[in-house]
Amino acid sequence: MSAFVALEGVSHVYGGAGGTLAVEGLSLSVERGEFAAVVGPSGCGKSTLMKLATGLQFPFKGTIRIAGEAVTKPVKIAGMAFQAPTLLPWRTTLENLLLPLEIVQPHRSQLSRKKGEYVARAEKLLASVGLGGVSAKYPWELSGGMQMRASLCRALIHEPDLLMLDEPFAALDAFTREELWGVIRDLHAARRITVVLVTHDLREAVFLADRVFVMSARPGRILLERRVHFERPRDLEITYTPEFQAVAHELREHIHKARQ
Amino acid sequence: MNRSLSIRLAPWVFTIALLVLWELAVALLRIPVFFLPPPTAVARATFEFWPAIYRNSLFTLATTMIGFALAVGFGLALGLLVGWSRTIYAGLYPLMVGFNAIPKVAVVPILVLWFGIGFVPAFLTAFLISFFPIVVNVATGLATIEPELEDVLKGLGASKLDIMQKVGIPRSLPYFFGSLKVAITLAFVGSVVSETIASNYGIGNLMLQAQAQFQVPLIFAGLIALAVEGIVMYWAMAVLERRMTGWAQRSGFAQG
Ligand SMILES: Nc1ncnc2c1ncn2[C@@H]1O[C@H](COP(=O)(O)OP(=O)(O)O)[C@@H](O)[C@H]1O
Ligand SMILES: [Mg+2]
Numbered sequence: 001m002s003a004f005v006a007l008e009g010v011s012h013v014y015g016g017a018g019g020t021l022a023v024e025g026l027s028l029s030v031e032r033g034e035f036a037a038v039v040g041p042s043g044c045g046k047s048t049l050m051k052l053a054t055g056l057q058f059p060f061k062g063t064i065r066i067a068g069e070a071v072t073k074p075v076k077i078a079g080m081a082f083q084a085p086t087l088l089p090w091r092t093t094l095e096n097l098l099l100p101l102e103i104v105q106p107h108r109s110q111l112s113r114k115k116g117e118y119v120a121r122a123e124k125l126l127a128s129v130g131l132g133g134v135s136a137k138y139p140w141e142l143s144g145g146m147q148m149r150a151s152l153c154r155a156l157i158h159e160p161d162l163l164m165l166d167e168p169f170a171a172l173d174a175f176t177r178e179e180l181w182g183v184i185r186d187l188h189a190a191r192r193i194t195v196v197l198v199t200h201d202l203r204e205a206v207f208l209a210d211r212v213f214v215m216s217a218r219p220g221r222i223l224l225e226r227r228v229h230f231e232r233p234r235d236l237e238i239t240y241t242p243e244f245q246a247v248a249h250e251l252r253e254h255i256h257k258a259r260q
Numbered sequence: 261m262n263r264s265l266s267i268r269l270a271p272w273v274f275t276i277a278l279l280v281l282w283e284l285a286v287a288l289l290r291i292p293v294f295f296l297p298p299p300t301a302v303a304r305a306t307f308e309f310w311p312a313i314y315r316n317s318l319f320t321l322a323t324t325m326i327g328f329a330l331a332v333g334f335g336l337a338l339g340l341l342v343g344w345s346r347t348i349y350a351g352l353y354p355l356m357v358g359f360n361a362i363p364k365v366a367v368v369p370i371l372v373l374w375f376g377i378g379f380v381p382a383f384l385t386a387f388l389i390s391f392f393p394i395v396v397n398v399a400t401g402l403a404t405i406e407p408e409l410e411d412v413l414k415g416l417g418a419s420k421l422d423i424m425q426k427v428g429i430p431r432s433l434p435y436f437f438g439s440l441k442v443a444i445t446l447a448f449v450g451s452v453v454s455e456t457i458a459s460n461y462g463i464g465n466l467m468l469q470a471q472a473q474f475q476v477p478l479i480f481a482g483l484i485a486l487a488v489e490g491i492v493m494y495w496a497m498a499v500l501e502r503r504m505t506g507w508a509q510r511s512g513f514a515q516g
Contacts, residue, residue, distance in 0.1 A: 056415060074417060154412075
């Protein structure tokens, strides 16, 4: 069986020939249902990797396959969330969650007919990330952490097979961030969804992922791939164990080298 | 005194203070009435010539509103077009900037040449002078969509029209309604300038005739009438803005 997300020898340049070479010879594969984390120095091409994998950018070299199919246009089986929650301020939380359903088929044509069903699905999803009862609130009435949860829900509402997260917790305080690690861990466990998480937080990567990929400085490629074997479900407590610290430390050394 | 009450009263107090200062300055400095009439003389002239002022004010208001309505329709359409495509933006932007740089007074003679003096050049001038800020604001609202949000939607298979409809247009509404305040003020400038140069109607024409007859208080009465119309319309646009885009004005900064 081939990998669910597969990039092979991918190179990408921004701004045409002679532009910025963002990634070069990048290869990585993620199995179905796996939780993969990508870490690397700032500007090394992590966001570019996300855009390539989801068909928002196209490489000049190499191949990209998602679920066995070559990526030639934006991938519809992916949900995305970024550092900024990017909720629409003129829509309530519930209406924000319904936005993907107004676009993605087959939901788009069923939305008016099955409105009640979709609203129930959204409410349930909100409740599952601890946002029960906020559906009528506007995004600016929510805290940063709550907005991020809502943004995750928006990424999941159309039940994608693949969740792409680009530094989703970078703008949050440490406590909120750890809370959201729990949320993401539980979503992954409950839905058996494939997750690719870009982060610059090593604890986050090691705590959440089955496999951590370390990228080199720009032009980015994968320097190292490290399996993380801690048993699931993982408790936040494990981040304080020597075994965990050893893994994080080992990765840190590699990133340190990558920056030079 | 209660803070919100003082804010409520402030515009009236400041206006009255200005009028009193004006009256006192004219009296104390013995400024002749044909140079700067005191507010009381202006009020008397307003009262005396009320039918003419009323009629011409309405005329100017109607002219301005027609030009303004055209500017809203055209500005909105052009703004959406410019925001839609980078190529159209690149092609039209220098043209629009150049056009905007032309003083509209200079266009009035051409309009007169084409349409004769009177109402048509006046509302066209109002239109020409006021559509630009609307175009720029609508296009800005569209151009500043967060790229991440665009990615999220494109990743879902959204077409350009989808993105425009779900995000672009709602997002540019606050910019649009904000620009109406600027546009309505400019529209008055346009119609009055044109009336002053080439019309037999309107406040601009009334003031020109008053000047020819040396009725200085009447000139000032015309100015005040224009100011009142300007304030009322600006205020109406501000209310409309707040009604339509309450979500964009949640910050206490703008309200304080
Ligand atoms: N839209 C773009 N146009 C031009 N250059 C870009 C663009 N996006 C990213 N880059 C460049 O590509 C490189 C990788 O960027 P990115 O993938 O965003 O890095 P990361 O997410 O790891 O910080 C950077 O040098 C950045 O300046
Ligand atoms: Mg990035």
